[in-house]
Amino acid sequence: MKIAVCVKQVPDTWAEKTLREQDSTLDRESPDGVLNELDEYAVEEALQIAEAHGGEVTVVSMGPARAAETVRKALSMGADAGIHIQDDVLHGSDAIATSAVLAAALADKGFDLIIFGSESTDARMSVIPAMVAERLGVAQLTFAQRVSIAGTDVTIERVTDYGFDTITAAMPAVVSVVEKINEPRYPSFKGIMAAKKKPVETLAVADLGLDAASVGQAAAWSAVEDFAARPPKPAGTIVSDDGDGGARIASYLTEQKFI
Amino acid sequence: MAKVLVLVEHDAASGSVKKASLELLTLARRLGDPAAVWFGAGSTAALTVLGEYGASTVYVADGDDVKAHPVVPMVDVLSALVAELSPAAVIVPSSADGKEVAGRLAVRTGSGVITDAVDIDASGVATQSVFGGSTVVHSKVTSGTPIYTVRSNSVAPEPAPTTCTAQTVSTEVSAVAKTATVVERTVASKGGRPELTEAAVVVSGGRGVGGSEGFSVIEKLADSLGAAVGASRAATDAGWYPHQYQVGQTGKTVSPQLYIANGISGAIQHRAGMQTSKMVVAVNKDAEAPIFELADFGVVGDLFEVVPQLTDEIEKRAN
Ligand SMILES: Cc1cc2nc3c(=O)[nH]c(=O)nc-3n(C[C@H](O)[C@H](O)[C@H](O)COP(=O)(O)OP(=O)(O)OC[C@H]3O[C@@H](n4cnc5c(N)ncnc54)[C@H](O)[C@@H]3O)c2cc1C
Ligand SMILES: Nc1ncnc2c1ncn2[C@@H]1O[C@H](COP(=O)(O)O)[C@@H](O)[C@H]1O
Numbered sequence: 242m243k244i245a246v247c248v249k250q251v252p253d254t255w256a257e258k259t260l261r262e263q264d265s266t267l268d269r270e271s272p273d274g275v276l277n278e279l280d281e282y283a284v285e286e287a288l289q290i291a292e293a294h295g296g297e298v299t300v301v302s303m304g305p306a307r308a309a310e311t312v313r314k315a316l317s318m319g320a321d322a323g324i325h326i327q328d329d330v331l332h333g334s335d336a337i338a339t340s341a342v343l344a345a346a347l348a349d350k351g352f353d354l355i356i357f358g359s360e361s362t363d364a365r366m367s368v369i370p371a372m373v374a375e376r377l378g379v380a381q382l383t384f385a386q387r388v389s390i391a392g393t394d395v396t397i398e399r400v401t402d403y404g405f406d407t408i409t410a411a412m413p414a415v416v417s418v419v420e421k422i423n424e425p426r427y428p429s430f431k432g433i434m435a436a437k438k439k440p441v442e443t444l445a446v447a448d449l450g451l452d453a454a455s456v457g458q459a460a461a462w463s464a465v466e467d468f469a470a471r472p473p474k475p476a477g478t479i480v481s482d483d484g485d486g487g488a489r490i491a492s493y494l495t496e497q498k499f500i
Numbered sequence: 501m502a503k504v505l506v507l508v509e510h511d512a513a514s515g516s517v518k519k520a521s522l523e524l525l526t527l528a529r530r531l532g533d534p535a536a537v538w539f540g541a542g543s544t545a546a547l548t549v550l551g552e553y554g555a556s557t558v559y560v561a562d563g564d565d566v567k568a569h570p571v572v573p574m575v576d577v578l579s580a581l582v583a584e585l586s587p588a589a590v591i592v593p594s595s596a597d598g599k600e601v602a603g604r605l606a607v608r609t610g611s612g613v614i615t616d617a618v619d620i621d622a623s624g625v626a627t628q629s630v631f632g633g634s635t636v637v638h639s640k641v642t643s644g645t646p647i648y649t650v651r652s653n654s655v656a657p658e659p660a661p662t663t664c665t666a667q668t669v670s671t672e673v674s675a676v677a678k679t680a681t682v683v684e685r686t687v688a689s690k691g692g693r694p695e696l697t698e699a700a701v702v703v704s705g706g707r708g709v710g711g712s713e714g715f716s717v718i719e720k721l722a723d724s725l726g727a728a729v730g731a732s733r734a735a736t737d738a739g740w741y742p743h744q745y746q747v748g749q750t751g752k753t754v755s756p757q758l759y760i761a762n763g764i765s766g767a768i769q770h771r772a773g774m775q776t777s778k779m780v781v782a783v784n785k786d787a788e789a790p791i792f793e794l795a796d797f798g799v800v801g802d803l804f805e806v807v808p809q810l811t812d813e814i815e816k817r818a819n
Contacts (some may be wrong), residue, residue: 254768258631279750293790301592318771336613337606362749365630365772366615368603375604380679381571382695384596396683399570402595402697403512404688404744408570410680420750421743462612462643466625473634477780479792482801487809490781491817497779499701499725499758500817 242296245352246287247343248280249361250304250311263460265465266333267363269305276311281425282418286388287356288319294390297321303342316436317428323441330446333458340372342456345449348377357417359384370417379396380410383417502588504528505581506535509593515542517549519698522657523652524591525553528620529660532588539566539574543666549617551664554656558664563671571597572677577669584611584646594649598633604648614810617652633775652697688744696745699728701758704747706732708763708803712740717807718762732764748773762803766791779819
């Protein structure tokens with residue numbers, strides 16, 4: 242089985258994220274970059290499927306030069322090969338362009354499964370997997386808390402507002418996974434060493450047959466008009482409980498007309 | 501006036517229109533003439549409420565294929581309506597389904613999409629609250645039919661009575677929609693409380709609640725306020741409370757008038773799901789807990805003493 246996993250480098254979860262004054266894009270230089278934590282579950286699921294059913298796992302990432310670290314991280318967890326789409330013209334791409342780039346990199350490679358995280362912690366859109374499925378014209382099995390493979394069919398449990406739906410499709414399929422699905426492994430020392438020798442193909446937009454004018458900030462189909470830091474919330478009233486903590490909250494809620 | 505398509509959600513069991521959908525109809529009126537889009541059965545019973553909130557038309561797509569396949573049938577129906585009506589905008593809820601519908605519709609119709617808007621003005625500029633609420637962004641779609649996903653509890657639903665007429669639309673779905681099939685729906689028990697993402701008040705418990713029995717304290721407080729119950733991932737992972745009540749990055753995003761966090765430290769992933777709450781009250785033993793940074797009112801103390809006392813007080817004051 243040929244499996245692709247799409248991973249994104251994002252600013253460290255705990256870093257303060259800011260937009261750049263000059264072009265309203267996310268500052269990806271200052272904070273440390275990490276493998277989007279929800280994508281770790283995608284890598285883990287890909288590895289488990291490959292271990293159980295045989296197969297090869299290719300990591301795919303679009304991002305600036307330093308996103309190569311993120312590709313290496315996934316390789317050190319055990320993925321076999323990487324594709325890093327890196328091109329200055331991609332700066333400021335919206336989800337529409339990102340999905341076009343990923344779809345172009347994934348198309349015609351014969352992947353049976355293309356696995357995503359359910360959300361990037363910076364963009365938080367949860368749309369890329371669905372958009373890629375739309376572009377590739379393949380089945381969409383997203384928000385999976387469980388994935389199982391039987392022959393050429395893949396079945397997932399999709400987390401819903403009310404419980405879960407069991408959804409099945411013939412491969413090829415796009416899958417996205419939620420964090421309940423597994424426990425991502427840590428790269429071993431051996432894995433880290435082995436990752437250094439694994440093949441990573443670096444591609445530019447032209448290599449994908451895409452027009453440079455169709456990606457990047459100028460081509461985006463939505464634009465930021467302005468942004469501002471939310472004025473810091475005035476510090477709240479914090480009291481210690483002297484046996485009347487509950488009553489004090491009740492008084493506060495009465496003042497605020499909740500009671 | 502150009503139509504604005506609004507994807508209306510309704511409770512599968514009771515058929516009642518979700519409050520969030522009335523909020524979307526209210527926003528849609530700023531951009532044009534709201535038209536509801538309804539998937540599944542039960543639209544006839546909803547005509548009154550849809551009309552009351554300003555929808556002059558409801559497009560009804562009720563067929564077996566719509567139910568049997570996830571997400572894509574909704575995109576098929578909406579894209580056909582976009583082609584036919586050239587609406588001023590399409591507004592869908594910021595649910596998992598809603599965002600995926602919006603994303604695919606954007607690709608298919610050559611339109612820009614803005615997700616998780618908390619407001620839209622008459623010129624189509626959307627407000628988003630990003631990076632855990634630290635930054636407010638205004639943005640606009642610059643290509644095609646603007647598509648927005650809007651968070652629940654972002655605006656108050658306002659009636660604008662009109663007469664709503666139903667129009668049946670084709671439910672023939674594309675080949676790609678049929679590539680995935682729903683074989684079973686598992687519905688977790690719902691209970692009598694308001695729905696988490698719609699509730700005006702949410703009372704949440706975390707690791708500090710200590711076990712599933714501890715959640716009865718949280719539930720009692722919630723019931724005294726007519727609130728929904730939420731939980732941190734620590735509590736849902738431990739099996740103390742069902743997963744569908746998890747609030748946070750990988751759980752539900754809530755934006756209630758009042759959020760009461762009990763025994764929750766306020767990790768960044770938890771905050772991601774509740775940071776836009778209008779008011780936050782926190783109870784935690786640890787004065788250093790980050791949740792207090794967000795709290796309008798906080799009590800440093802043991803929740804097993806503070807919360808029952810609060811519940812008693814509320815019941816006393818309510819009577
Ligand atoms: C990929 C990923 C996704 C995640 N998604 C989510 C998510 O969606 N939602 C989420 O919530 N978390 C999420 N997390 C987990 C998050 O990082 C935290 O681990 C989690 O929120 C902690 O839950 P907690 O606050 O209940 O527990 P803790 O951090 O352990 O805090 C418990 C708090 O209870 C207090 N306490 C203990 N006993 C009492 C008492 N008797 N009275 C009063 N206070 C008491 C303690 O002082 C402490 O502050 C995610 C993590 C990852 C890696
Ligand atoms: N630049 C990127 N490169 C590779 N994968 C990505 C990229 N952006 C998003 N993804 C994938 O799409 C998922 C959802 O991202 P998003 O729609 O941005 O929330 C992520 O969890 C990743 O698996």
